[in-house]
Structure formats: structure tokens, C-alpha cells
Amino acid sequence: MIDEYSGLAQEKEILFTMRTVFRIVEIKQTTKNNCNWEAQLAITDESDPQLTGLTDCIKEEINDEGWYRMGQLIVEVGHFNQAEELYNELLANTSNDSDRTHIYHMLGYLKHDQGEYEETVTFYEKSLETKRKTVPEDDASSASTYGNIGTTYRRMGDYSKALEFYEKI
Structure with missing residues (x-):
């Protein structure tokens, strides 16, 4: 958590490394403002078979x-x-x-x-x-x-x- 260092104290922020990969679980429009969308993310790791397959394909090509x-x-x-x-x-x-x-x-x-x-x-x-x-x-x-x-x-x-x-x- 980096909320104590954030420019906006009301936001709860988390710092991730450059290679962090997320899977999108759900995306929905917020009810308060039609211009904003909320995305629910799940973090993956190196054991994720789709991520491993993609990485291997890139390395091969x-x-x-x-x-x-x-x-x-x-x-x-x-x-x-x-x-x-x-x-x-x-x-x-x-x-x-x-x-x-x-x-x-x-x-x-x-x-x-x-x-x-x-x-x-x-x-x-x-x-x-x-x-x-x-x-x-x-x-x-x-x-x-x-x-x-x-x-x-x-x-x-x-x-x-x-x-x-x-x-x-």
C-alpha cells in the first residue's frame, strides 16, 4: 500500500511492478456517472497456463x-x-x-x-x-x-x- 505517499489521501493505492499481469473478471458501468466504468481484476502469476502460453509464443516468434x-x-x-x-x-x-x-x-x-x-x-x-x-x-x-x-x-x-x-x- 502506498496511500500514505499518494497525492490524493482519499484514494487507496497499491504499487505493482512493471510485469504485473491481471485478468479482467468483470467490467461494469458505475451508477453515479455514465462516463465511469469499474473493472474488477484478478492478479495472475507465472503458473497461469494462458499467460505461460502467450509468453512462450512471443519468445518463439x-x-x-x-x-x-x-x-x-x-x-x-x-x-x-x-x-x-x-x-x-x-x-x-x-x-x-x-x-x-x-x-x-x-x-x-x-x-x-x-x-x-x-x-x-x-x-x-x-x-x-x-x-x-x-x-x-x-x-x-x-x-x-x-x-x-x-x-x-x-x-x-x-x-x-x-x-x-x-x-x-
Whole structure:
């Protein structure tokens, strides 16, 4: 209970951790005010089979770790602006070239999903540029990024540029 620290003494408040998950038991409109709704919640734990199933499915489909997994999940559900904010925050707070390479790649991926192909190419090229600081230009790990750039140029109708990148794979 954190009611003694609350800004509103009449409210009984409880502090939960970030990973607290609730199941909605019931939702009903309050009788006093039609604009307010009351939700009855039940806390779950790690033994909840539906929560465990959802978590396992996310881990199986999204292979990143930590905040990168969160970013990819946000992209997958179509919240591109929030994902971009997260990736830009991660980019601002990393000094690791490997992380920077991955973040630029994911920014390119989300811009591609939005149909913003010029920005897609820019981010994929930044990813390659950063990666070249640690591996040679013809390193096999760059193949997927070359392919993504080629696909982006193909979608833009620039087939000669697409071919140029496909040939680097």
C-alpha cells in the first residue's frame, strides 16, 4: 500500500511492478456517472497456463532479447511510432557498434512495414556502415541486409539498383 505517499489521501493505492499481469473478471458501468466504468481484476502469476502460453509464443516468434524483443513485438502489432521511439532511445543510449547495427536494421524494418522506402534504405545502409566497422564488407552476415535493400529498391521500381544489391548476396 502506498496511500500514505499518494497525492490524493482519499484514494487507496497499491504499487505493482512493471510485469504485473491481471485478468479482467468483470467490467461494469458505475451508477453515479455514465462516463465511469469499474473493472474488477484478478492478479495472475507465472503458473497461469494462458499467460505461460502467450509468453512462450512471443519468445518463439520474436528471437530478440530484452528491449529489442519489446521493440520487435511493438512493430509486429503495428505500433510503429512507439517502436521508433523505443529504438531511437536505445540508439541514443548505446555505444556498442553491434547494438547500433541491430537498431538501425530494425528501424529499416519498421520503415519498410510503413512503406517509407527512402528511409528504409537509409537505415539499412547505416546498419551496413556500422557493421563494416567490425566485419569486412563481404561478410556473410551482411547478406540479409543487402537482400532487404534490394527488395526495397525493387518495391520502389528501381530495378537496376535492386540488382546491384542482390548481386552482393
